[in-house]
Amino acid sequence: MSLSSAAYLVFLAAAMLIYYLCPGKWRWCILLATSGCYYVISSKAAALYLAATIAITWASALFLQYQHHRPAPDKAAKKRQNTRCRLILAVALGINFATLFIFKYLDPTLESLGASPLGLLLPLGISFYIFQTSGYLIDVYRAKVTAERNILKYALFASYFPQIIQGPIGRWQELAPQLFAPNRFDADKVRAGIQLMIWGMLKKVFIADTLHAAVSDVYANYTEYSGIAVFLGAALYCIQLYADFSGGTDIVRGVSRLFGVELAENFQRPYLSRSLDEFWRRWHTSLGEWMKDYLFYPLALSKWLPRLAKKLRPHVSPCVAKLIVPCISTTAVFLAVGIWQGPGAANIAYGLWNGLLMSGAMLCAPMFDRLNKKLHLGGTPLNVIRIVRTCLIVIIGRYFSNSDTLSAAFGMLARTFTLADGAMIPLTADVLVKAGIGCVLLLIVSLLCERGIDLRAKVNSSPTAVQFALLFASVALLVVFVYLNGDYTAIAYVYENV
Amino acid sequence: MDELLDILSECCPDIDFEVENTLIDDGILSSIDLVTIVGELNDAYDISISVDDLTSENFNSAESILDLVLRLRDE
Structure with missing residues (x-):
C-alpha cells in the first residue's frame, strides 16, 4: 500500500x-x-x-x-x-x-x-x-x-x-x-500532520517521481549519454533521492502526528551543508545518530583501536596521531553505511568514498584553514564555495550508490571526466516544468527554514482565507496530477526495500 | 584545570572552553571532537572513559569534564 x-x-x-x-x-x-x-x-x-x-x-x-x-x-x-x-x-x-x-x-x-x-x-x-x-x-x-x-x-x-x-x-x-x-x-497536531503529509506528497510526486524515468535511463544506459548528461543524471538523482526520502519521511511524520506521536526529523536541508561531515549530520539523521551511538563510539573507545593508534604514533606527526582513532572509526562507520545501502561492491565503494574523504578532511583541516587565510576567503563567498564543493562530493558519491556494479560507476565517472560525446539527458518539457517548479519551491522553503523562519507558524497565523487557498491549491495539484492523471504511475520509495 | 584547558584547546582550537557550558546540548562538540578529546584525556590522565560516560552531564563544560576525570582517577 x-x-x-x-x-x-x-x-x-x-x-x-x-x-x-x-x-x-x-x-x-x-x-x-x-x-x-x-x-x-x-x-x-x-x-x-x-x-x-x-x-x-x-x-x-x-x-x-x-x-x-x-x-x-x-x-x-x-x-x-x-x-x-x-x-x-x-x-x-x-x-x-x-x-x-x-x-x-x-x-x-x-x-x-x-x-x-x-x-x-x-x-x-x-x-x-x-x-x-x-x-x-x-x-x-x-x-x-x-x-x-x-x-x-x-x-x-x-x-x-x-x-x-x-x-x-x-x-x-x-x-x-x-x-x-x-x-x-488535538486539532493543531492533526492540522500540522496534514500539512506535512501534503508537503511530502508534493515533493514525492512533483520532483522524485517526475525525475525518476530520466535519471534511471541515464544510469541504465550511461554509455549512450554524453559526459555532461551523465553528470546531470547523477546530480538529478541527488535531487530525486532527497525529494523521495525526505518527502516520504514528511508523510510518515505527518501520519504519525495524526495520532499525536512526534517522530524524529530525518533531514535538515542537507544540500546546504558546508562540509561532508555537516552533510551527514543533516542527511538521514536517525541512521547517523544510530551509527554514532552504537558503532562509532564503541569502536573509537574500544581497547584495541587506541592500542593500534599508540603503535602508529611514533611514525606520524602529532597532529595526525591524535586523529588516527577518529579517522579509522569514521571510515568503518561509513563502510557500514555503504553495506546498509545494499549488496555489491559499488555500495562498499560508496561507503569508502565518504569515510576516506571525511578522514582526509579531518587530517587536512589545518592546511585548509591556512589556505583560506592566505586567500583572504571568509564569510558568504567561502560558504558558497564550501556548499558547492560538498554538493560535488555528494554527487560523485551517488555515481556509486545508484549503480548496479562498480564497473558501471567507474564507467560513468570516466565518461564525465573525459567529457565523452553522446546523447543529452532526456528531459521533456513536461518533466522540466513540473520538476523545475518543485525544485524552485523546495529551494525557497529550504532557504527560508535555514534562516530560522518558521513557515508553518506563518501559514497558521495568516488569514483563514489564505490558509484555505493554500490548502486547496496543494490538494488540487495533487488530485489533478496524481489521482485524476491517467499517465501518473506511483514509483516505489527508494528506501522502501532496503 | 589549566592543564585540562590546554588539552581541550589543543584538540579543538576554535572552541572557548572557559566560556562554553553547553558543549553537547548545543552541538558545539561534534562526535569526532568528542572522541579526539577522550583519547587525549585517557592518555594524559591514565583513565578509561567508556561509552556510558559520553553524556551531556559529563561533557557539557570544562568543569564537568574535570569532574569526570577526577572521578575516574579515584576509581
Whole structure:
C-alpha cells in the first residue's frame, strides 16, 4: 500500500476514527492492531519474520535485564554476570543481523559466486526494524532503558506502522512514552500532520517521481549519454533521492502526528551543508545518530583501536596521531553505511568514498584553514564555495550508490571526466516544468527554514482565507496530477526495500 | 584545570572552553571532537572513559569534564 495511494488515505482515516473513538487507555492497542493490519496487507509473507524478530529481541532484553539485576556477592561473580550479559547481547544482535544478512545479501552474494539464488523476498522495512530493535537491545544492555515486560507494547514499538517502511529509526526513550499515552485529539497536531503529509506528497510526486524515468535511463544506459548528461543524471538523482526520502519521511511524520506521536526529523536541508561531515549530520539523521551511538563510539573507545593508534604514533606527526582513532572509526562507520545501502561492491565503494574523504578532511583541516587565510576567503563567498564543493562530493558519491556494479560507476565517472560525446539527458518539457517548479519551491522553503523562519507558524497565523487557498491549491495539484492523471504511475520509495 | 584547558584547546582550537557550558546540548562538540578529546584525556590522565560516560552531564563544560576525570582517577 503506497503512502500516497487513495487506499492508504482511506485506511488512515478509518484507523484515526477508531483510535479517537476508543477509550484512552486502549488507544495503543488500536495502534498495534493498525500496524499489524498494515504490515499484513503490505507484506503478508514477511509478517512472520517481523513477529520472530519482535519475540527474540523482547525475550533477549528481558533476559539481559534479569542478568543485570541478579545479586553479585563479589567481583568474580560480577565479572561472570557481565560476561553473561555480553554473551546474551552478542547472540541477540547476531540473530538480528544474520536475519538482515540472509534476506538482504545472501541471494546477491550467491549470484555473484555463480550459484543459483534462493529467491528470498526482502521483508518490508527489515533494515529499519532490525536497527530499531538492535538499538533497544543495546540500550537495555547499557541500562539506559528498562526492558518492556508487555510483548504487545514492545511489538507496537517495533512495528509502528507509519515508520516501518522507511524510518526514521526510533529510540525507545522517545517513542514508547508517546505510543502508550492516551493521546487526545488535538486539532493543531492533526492540522500540522496534514500539512506535512501534503508537503511530502508534493515533493514525492512533483520532483522524485517526475525525475525518476530520466535519471534511471541515464544510469541504465550511461554509455549512450554524453559526459555532461551523465553528470546531470547523477546530480538529478541527488535531487530525486532527497525529494523521495525526505518527502516520504514528511508523510510518515505527518501520519504519525495524526495520532499525536512526534517522530524524529530525518533531514535538515542537507544540500546546504558546508562540509561532508555537516552533510551527514543533516542527511538521514536517525541512521547517523544510530551509527554514532552504537558503532562509532564503541569502536573509537574500544581497547584495541587506541592500542593500534599508540603503535602508529611514533611514525606520524602529532597532529595526525591524535586523529588516527577518529579517522579509522569514521571510515568503518561509513563502510557500514555503504553495506546498509545494499549488496555489491559499488555500495562498499560508496561507503569508502565518504569515510576516506571525511578522514582526509579531518587530517587536512589545518592546511585548509591556512589556505583560506592566505586567500583572504571568509564569510558568504567561502560558504558558497564550501556548499558547492560538498554538493560535488555528494554527487560523485551517488555515481556509486545508484549503480548496479562498480564497473558501471567507474564507467560513468570516466565518461564525465573525459567529457565523452553522446546523447543529452532526456528531459521533456513536461518533466522540466513540473520538476523545475518543485525544485524552485523546495529551494525557497529550504532557504527560508535555514534562516530560522518558521513557515508553518506563518501559514497558521495568516488569514483563514489564505490558509484555505493554500490548502486547496496543494490538494488540487495533487488530485489533478496524481489521482485524476491517467499517465501518473506511483514509483516505489527508494528506501522502501532496503 | 589549566592543564585540562590546554588539552581541550589543543584538540579543538576554535572552541572557548572557559566560556562554553553547553558543549553537547548545543552541538558545539561534534562526535569526532568528542572522541579526539577522550583519547587525549585517557592518555594524559591514565583513565578509561567508556561509552556510558559520553553524556551531556559529563561533557557539557570544562568543569564537568574535570569532574569526570577526577572521578575516574579515584576509581
